[in-house]
Amino acid sequence: MKRWFIAVAGCVLWFVIGTAWASVSRVSVLVRLEDPSQQAFLMEYTFQGIDSGTLKVAIPTWTPGWYQTMPYSEGIRDMQAENERGEPLSIQPVNHYSWRIDTGGAQRVRLRYRVLAREEGMGFFGVAMGPHHAFINGAAAFVYEMDSKNVPHEVRFRLPVGWQVATAMDFASQSEQRPFGDVRDTFIAANYDELIDDPIQMGHFEVREFRARGVPMRVVFASETGNILCNMDRITADFQRIASVGIDLFGSAPFKRYLFIVHLSNRGFAGGLEHLKSTVLNVPDRRDLNINALAAHEYFHAWNVKRIRPKVLGPFDYTQPVRTRALWWCEGVTDYYAYLLLLRAGLMGERDFWQEMEREIFTLENNPAQARVSLEEASWNVWEGNGMGYGGLSYYNKGKVVGFLLDVYIRGVTGNRKSLDDVMRFLMERYSYPKPGFEEDGILQAINRVVAQDVSVLYRRMVASTEPLPYDEILKYIGYRLERQSTSTTYFGATSMVDQVGRVIIQAVESQSPAFLMGLRAGDIVMEVDEEPADRRIEDVVSRKKPGDPIKIAVWRRGSLVVMEGKIGGESRYSIRLTPEPTADEAVLRVREGLLRGTTRVSAQAEVH
Numbered sequence: 001m002k003r004w005f006i007a008v009a010g011c012v013l014w015f016v017i018g019t020a021w022a023s024v025s026r027v028s029v030l031v032r033l034e035d036p037s038q039q040a041f042l043m044e045y046t047f048q049g050i051d052s053g054t055l056k057v058a059i060p061t062w063t064p065g066w067y068q069t070m071p072y073s074e075g076i077r078d079m080q081a082e083n084e085r086g087e088p089l090s091i092q093p094v095n096h097y098s099w100r101i102d103t104g105g106a107q108r109v110r111l112r113y114r115v116l117a118r119e120e121g122m123g124f125f126g127v128a129m130g131p132h133h134a135f136i137n138g139a140a141a142f143v144y145e146m147d148s149k150n151v152p153h154e155v156r157f158r159l160p161v162g163w164q165v166a167t168a169m170d171f172a173s174q175s176e177q178r179p180f181g182d183v184r185d186t187f188i189a190a191n192y193d194e195l196i197d198d199p200i201q202m203g204h205f206e207v208r209e210f211r212a213r214g215v216p217m218r219v220v221f222a223s224e225t226g227n228i229l230c231n232m233d234r235i236t237a238d239f240q241r242i243a244s245v246g247i248d249l250f251g252s253a254p255f256k257r258y259l260f261i262v263h264l265s266n267r268g269f270a271g272g273l274e275h276l277k278s279t280v281l282n283v284p285d286r287r288d289l290n291i292n293a294l295a296a297h298e299y300f301h302a303w304n305v306k307r308i309r310p311k312v313l314g315p316f317d318y319t320q321p322v323r324t325r326a327l328w329w330c331e332g333v334t335d336y337y338a339y340l341l342l343l344r345a346g347l348m349g350e351r352d353f354w355q356e357m358e359r360e361i362f363t364l365e366n367n368p369a370q371a372r373v374s375l376e377e378a379s380w381n382v383w384e385g386n387g388m389g390y391g392g393l394s395y396y397n398k399g400k401v402v403g404f405l406l407d408v409y410i411r412g413v414t415g416n417r418k419s420l421d422d423v424m425r426f427l428m429e430r431y432s433y434p435k436p437g438f439e440e441d442g443i444l445q446a447i448n449r450v451v452a453q454d455v456s457v458l459y460r461r462m463v464a465s466t467e468p469l470p471y472d473e474i475l476k477y478i479g480y481r482l483e484r485q486s487t488s489t490t491y492f493g494a495t496s497m498v499d500q501v502g503r504v505i506i507q508a509v510e511s512q513s514p515a516f517l518m519g520l521r522a523g524d525i526v527m528e529v530d531e532e533p534a535d536r537r538i539e540d541v542v543s544r545k546k547p548g549d550p551i552k553i554a555v556w557r558r559g560s561l562v563v564m565e566g567k568i569g570g571e572s573r574y575s576i577r578l579t580p581e582p583t584a585d586e587a588v589l590r591v592r593e594g595l596l597r598g599t600t601r602v603s604a605q606a607e608v609h
């Protein structure tokens with residue numbers, strides 16, 4: 001019933017009701033770390049203003065930004081609760097992610113538990129700890145009272161001497177001079193969703209600071225080894241340019257401060273995770289480290305997915321997978337914008353932009369899964385997929401290509417008066433958190449609104465079907481053509497020679513190669529290939545064939561004729577080129593220019609006057 005209210009009544013009412021119905025009026029947490037070698041945090045909760053006989057405490061089963069079930073509860077140990085007189089209270093596990101505490105009428109309850117720092121490297125989805133650093137991704141460490149997610153959550157730290165804290169969370173003693181809190185501060189989040197959407201870096205780290213269009217931003221470089229190779233000043237300068245053009249696109253920033261946490265770790269993987277007003281980027285350190293594309297992607301998420309989002313992505317249900325058909329928009333279109341931001345910030349050339357689009361189209365057009373799985377299916381079923389999509393289709397890849405085509409299309413049909421930027425701004429205005437997110441058809445409705453016509457047929461073709469994308473139909477608006485050439489590399493795995501008397505003799509056969517699997521062996525004398533007398537090396541025969549072609553070979557082996565059949569291996573691919581039409585007229589060139597400069601006729605006029 002509460003959820004039903006959320007659906008119909010909007011966020012303002014929901015906050016009021018949510019707070020009124022909460023079992024607890026305030027939650028405060030002390031995060032304690034005395035000895036990093038113990039590989040665990042001690043979490044000390046105080047629940048105040050309790051008006052219920054039981055507290056239902058849970059740890060999320062997934063973390064926003066990564067649509068896969070996570071075993072966070074396995075890291076929670078030694079849970080104990082007591083009332084205001086220090087008397088122990090009974091705690092019963094309810095299921096694999098939640099517990100019930102019998103309050104015995106207490107109005108204030110203290111809850112303690114340990115969180116194991118189980119994540120390798122410097123942390124990302126979970127909790128990690130080393131001699132000089134520790135990291136918390138909130139969903140892995142902070143439990144919540146299930147009826148009290150909407151009350152303020154306060155956080156303090158007790159850390160080893162000399163350790164610092166970096167987080168974008170608000171802090172009680174906030175002032176103009178000090179945009180970011182430090183280890184002595186009490187931090188505060190408006191609700192549980194916000195609490196766990198501010199990752200926390202602790203320990204020793206390097207800090208760089210700047211302002212982007214007046215908004216204070218901080219870059220924290222934490223290294224697993226203590227050594228830092230990358231050029232922190234150059235990276236920071238690039239981030240400033242990216243951050244500025246992001247704010248320019250929307251006209252303002254939806255955050256008071258922004259924090260880039262850079263984990264320089266060779267373990268784990270390279271990637272980023274978006275948060276409400278920060279991001280964590282995990283990359284192996286290098287002298288010439290360039291993480292602009294990754295940073296731009298995660299930073300753009302501060303708008304697209306953290307504010308502009310499908311309804312199920314905030315407020316969150318952490319107890320089960322939540323499904324939406326729009327993840328291609330959240331991820332793929334964000335990735336398209338990462339490249340637009342780099343282009344607009346002058347950190348990427350036009351040539352590189354076209355090459356990037358060619359690369360994405362190449363990947364998509366050589367992926368047989370696009371004929372089986374639509375973007376919406378890949379989004380909906382990601383929980384059964386690999387976190388990037390489903391059934392072999394990546395919604396990052398196809399979503400980026402579709403984002404590009406939508407941008408070109410919108411610019412084309414409006415004579416470059418509108419662009420995908422206008423769709424983003426419309427969505428931001430209508431759905432920005434804490435307003436409720438968009439319905440499943442929200443993107444289509446927003447595009448229709450911006451172009452002032454119904455584009456459902458084209459939209460459904462690109463997003464909800466497995467039909468080929470209408471490249472030429474759309475690219476004509478910027479005077480480009482998609483050239484597709486079939487290329488193939490064959491693989492057979494046998495080498496041969498022709499001896500002085502003209503016999504073709506197999507010299508070597510690679511284990512498990514197509515030649516091996518059909519039965520060919522070194523020493524075989526080839527008599528016939530495809531029922532023709534053998535007169536040339538087997539490699540020359542194979543070079544005239546394509547991957548998948550059948551081949552029949554008769555050989556003389558130890559006094560008898562052996563006939564075998566098989567197939568040529570290798571792969572066929574399309575090479576992709578985006579080619580500008582030399583005869584494009586002025587109107588087309590204007591649309592092309594608009595795409596590359598990030599301008600529309602409206603914005604260009606506004607700049608002149």
Ligand SMILES: [Zn+2]
Pocket residue numbers: 274297298301330331334
């Ligand atoms: Zn992303």
